[in-house]
Amino acid sequence: MSHSGSWLDLADDTGFGLENLPHGIFSTADRAPRTGIAVGGWVLDLAGATGDPVHTTGTLNAFLAAGPPAWAALRAQVTDWLTDPAHRDHVQPHLVPRADVTMHLPVQVGDYVDFYSSRHHAENVGRIFRPGSAPLTPNWEHLPIGYHGRAGSLAVSGTPVVRPRGQRKAPADDLPTFGPSTRLDIEAEVGFVVGVPSTPGTPVPVGAFADHVFGVCLVNDWSARDLQAWEYVPLGPFLGKSFLTSVSPWVVPLAALEAARTDPPARGTAVLPYLDDAGLRWGLDLTLEVRLGGELVATPPFDQMYWTPAQQLAHLTVNGAAVRTGDLFASGTVSGPGRDQRGSFLELSWGGAEPFALADGTPRTFLEDGDEVAVTATAPGPGGTRISFGEVTGTVVPALEVAPPVTG
Amino acid sequence: MSHSGSWLDLADDTGFGLENLPHGIFSTADRAPRTGIAVGGWVLDLAGATGDPVHTTGTLNAFLAAGPPAWAALRAQVTDWLTDPAHRDHVQPHLVPRADVTMHLPVQVGDYVDFYSSRHHAENVGRIFRPGSAPLTPNWEHLPIGYHGRAGSLAVSGTPVVRPRGQRKAPADDLPTFGPSTRLDIEAEVGFVVGVPSTPGTPVPVGAFADHVFGVCLVNDWSARDLQAWEYVPLGPFLGKSFLTSVSPWVVPLAALEAARTDPPARGTAVLPYLDDAGLRWGLDLTLEVRLGGELVATPPFDQMYWTPAQQLAHLTVNGAAVRTGDLFASGTVSGPGRDQRGSFLELSWGGAEPFALADGTPRTFLEDGDEVAVTATAPGPGGTRISFGEVTGTVVPALEVAPPVTG
8 A cells, every 4th residue: 555645644544545535515613614625634625725616615516516527637636736745835724634624414415315225135124024025026136226215314424313203013013103213223325426417308328327426425324113114115215214314424536436346246137228237347345334332233345236326327317317416326225145244233133133242242133322323434445545435423312302292 | 256356457267366376486588587476367576576686586495484474474565566556556567477477496396205195096006006905005094105206306387298218017027128108197286385494303293384384386296107016116116206296386375275274084093193183174175177188087176185284294204304495295196086086097097907088089098198288276265266276287208219228
């Protein structure tokens, strides 16, 4: 590995070397929300360093809409600034310690779509939610199943996770009851941020993924499994998901992920031509880590995902629907074949029936008030470096006491 | 009925009398998109008449965010202007013939939610899609089932309906095929537009509906039933809906609907307290009319809806999810008990198995290229007047010829 290219003091094992350069929105006591790039322990203030008003809007949207040539030009500029010591005097005043910044949601999201593209996850959920039926529905190997989530409930990493209240009905109950969710869960996912919009009526071919998508973030799709199980037939998840979806603050450009590209796993079922991704290598060799209270509890491998993000984008636009700048689509829970590779507590505890043990022996199933969950990820970068995706975190706080509903 | 209160020449049977005053966004050759109010055959240019920049933004959002006191003050002002001849010289230059305006999507929608609140519709669909099972799922009488739709595919009435392409698999087929939908349908719905946002984590009580919702429009949730049937298990409708959802241009204020409020139908199953709407009278006595090529084919009665919009809003926020200004939630297809009261061709033709006949004897099932569909609605206004909701229309055009998907 080598970060010797920079005049900045970068740790050998930083995941935020010159190979990464993720974009995000930050503020400090004296800097209003603006665009920055993470490098080592600093944030480069792009508003200040470039003087370009596109970086002062408080979201990445305007820059993302500018498209791949603008993305590449900025990346080259920043790489040059951080490599050539001649630029040090210009750049230095615009470097802010990462410890001093507050991060914000990086994009204003128009539509948020959540897919369901891990075969291991889908099979696990099918076995847990629909025992006695085939774990995969007949459509699963033919299309990347997805649904729309609530864009207004997206929030940046660190936002408290207020335990949601709602209806749930256990099979043994005659009637539904109302109260705080007792099966609060995570879903460790990878998200894809659209930069260049598509044209309504014109599908995005599977090979045009990088013409539209700017980069990659982490997503925790918090889920209330008791609410979800009661509500989701026939129109899908709704309140079981819509209370909060957390997003990591740094969006890693696709340009940083060339070394992470890989062939997806072999598929046993042939796909229709619009989903044919032979040779495209849009599998991504990310390794996620899920920590509960700081303790590693799962290591989901993204390179095992059945459907790639290029197929997801091709599918969601094949009916003529367009994507807009800032749209976010997520992979669905990332789970691998191993028990310690499952990206949800639903799976780690097999629906609560098989608690898993923390290092001190404490048995755990779903989330308890006070739990802190952090999802991180890294991917191989060029020259043996690692690309970090930072983290998406959240701490569970008790359900709010609310006054009895007013009906008059 | 009486429109004698106005110095304007209003037809006795106009649905756009002083009792209505719906808001929309219009433009003309020399007026950029701005807020207007429909009255008789005119549009009152609020940007010009009030001089208030809130009406020049090209969406209703900023005005809707101002809340009920601002809504009431403007309504009183416009009523006074159009009633007292002393204001004629001020108002007259700001009246534009409706025939001369182009209408636009009235709001910038953050999240779009579609409910499923007609019992007759849900039972019909259950019988058609899931023969042999109970027509209603066990949760249906306990909560207003809903799901998120694609906000980016919302478009104003008149937008062409390009027949979507996608995957579908008939039960007799071994494998899915790809192509233009052969079961393109409508869903005649009523939509509710949020003005005042709610606070994340704080549910909106069922009695606070009018503190948040500004008004009502019509929605046609175009649906590709073959795509939908293949994709919707287990996460709900996705591409079968996301290609286009059309919205009527005029938003009728709740203030215009006092005479239309009614008790919803009796419910056989008790609801949880947060959904208890006893005495609230948020049923609405709207009568929809669905026309195919100008011919009336269905008359769905909105007063038969099982769940009211007040219950829908209470439900969608009970888990802590917030609504934002401009959010739109729709009722789901409006169907009554009669065969000629069904708000979709799926139901009118019983899944295509029982074609219905046009006046000239032509048997019809799903939409054909060239079909024009118009959904209109009226409701009782004060003093025997009628409140018109205008119309939401669309004409089906053939699927676009697209180049074979590029995979490299």
